[in-house]
Amino acid sequence: AQKVTQAQTEISVVExxxxxxxxxxxxxxxxxxxxxxxQPPSGELVFLIRRNSFDEQNEISGRYSWNFQKSTSSFNxxxxxxxxxxxxxYFCALSEEETSGSRLTFGEGTQLTVxx
Amino acid sequence: xxxxxxxxxxxxTQMGQEVILRCVPISNHLYFYWYRQILGQKVEFLVSxxxxxxxxxSEIFDDQFSVExxxxxxxxLKIRSTKLEDSAMYFCASRDxxxxxxxxxxxxxLSVL
Numbered sequence: 001a002q003k004v005t006q007a008q009t010e011i012s013v014v015e016x017x018x019x020x021x022x023x024x025x026x027x028x029x030x031x032x033x034x035x036x037x038x039q040p041p042s043g044e045l046v047f048l049i050r051r052n053s054f055d056e057q058n059e060i061s062g063r064y065s066w067n068f069q070k071s072t073s074s075f076n077x078x079x080x081x082x083x084x085x086x087x088x089x090y091f092c093a094l095s096e097e098e099t100s101g102s103r104l105t106f107g108e109g110t111q112l113t114v115x116x
Numbered sequence: 117x118x119x120x121x122x123x124x125x126x127x128x129t130q131m132g133q134e135v136i137l138r139c140v141p142i143s144n145h146l147y148f149y150w151y152r153q154i155l156g157q158k159v160e161f162l163v164s165x166x167x168x169x170x171x172x173x174s175e176i177f178d179d180q181f182s183v184e185x186x187x188x189x190x191x192x193l194k195i196r197s198t199k200l201e202d203s204a205m206y207f208c209a210s211r212d213x214x215x216x217x218x219x220x221x222x223x224x225x226l227s228v229l
Contacts, residue, residue, distance in 0.1 A: 035217070045159070045207060045220035091159060102147070102211075103172055104218065106159040 002027045004094050006107035013082055014115050021077045021110045023092030029053075034068065034075045035093040035104065045091070051075065082114045122208050122221035129198055130229055137193045137224045139208030148191045149209040149218065150183065152176070159207065165191065198228045 003026040013019045025034065036048040049059065051068050059066045063080045079086055089111050093104040121140045129135050141148050150162040163173040165183055182194045191210075195202055205225050209218040 037220075042222070043205065043225075044222040045209075047217040047219070050216045093159075102149075102164060103161050104151075104159075105161070108158045 002029075002032075002094050002096055002105045004092050004105055004107035006090075006092055006110050008110045009108070010111040010113070012113045012115065015084060016081050017114075018078060018080050019082050019112065019114075021079075021090050021092075021112065023075045023077065023107060025073050025075065025092070025094045027094060027096055029096045031096075033095045035095070036066070036075075036077050037091045037093060037106075039089040039091065039109070041088070048077075048090075079112075082112075084114050084116055087112060087114045120208055120210055120219050120221035122206075122224050124224060125222065126225045126227070128227045128229065131200060132197050135195050135198055135226065137195075137206050137208075137226070139191045139193070139221055140189055141191055141208065141210030142212075142219055143189070145210035145212050145219075147171075147211050147213075148183075148185070150193045151207040151209060151220075152204040153207065153223075154201075154204045162193075162206075195226075198226075200228050202226060203228045 005024045008022055011019060032053045034051045038046045038048055049066055056068050056070060065078045067076045089109045091109045092107040095102055095104050123138045127135055148165040151159050152162055153159045161174050163177045163183055164171045180196045184192050203226055205223045207223045208221045211218050
């Protein structure tokens, strides 16, 4: 069975601070996909990134970066120079299916509050 | 960016009543999904739908739930006899055959009184 754990329930930072959101996963499959979604106060789920299990390269997209480490089963998300608009709930998710993005198992989410 | 649209945004119903939640997936997508999120909890998979049939369902998706794609554009989730514990945000999602991500709608907040 697959499982995603986001141990940080809530994080509060001051604008311009860097913040890292942790994600640890469990799966028995060798092929799997990891995701991050953002849920702003308006409620929708916004896709941020997908990473497959064979690609351990870290990725950077603007102020966002992701650190995938298979050795520790972690897929952490860092926001550099945080902004108030980054305030949201962030979900890490896992899919074991060959065609990625199917049945997602979500973590509990981390509520990030960025204060001005 | 194309959108998955869901209606209504809020639905209030009495326990035991039937509700139908509606979704319009992105037009060229082939795979459709329902997820739900009970307040303060994680997002949970309910069901996936492809080629006019259910391809996978979770243990949550019991006989009280059904899905349908009645025409070429809509995708509905029906709860036959709602219970208090069905109160949640219900998300519809869709993807194309090779898409790397699920496009989620904005959700329908269902409140069962």
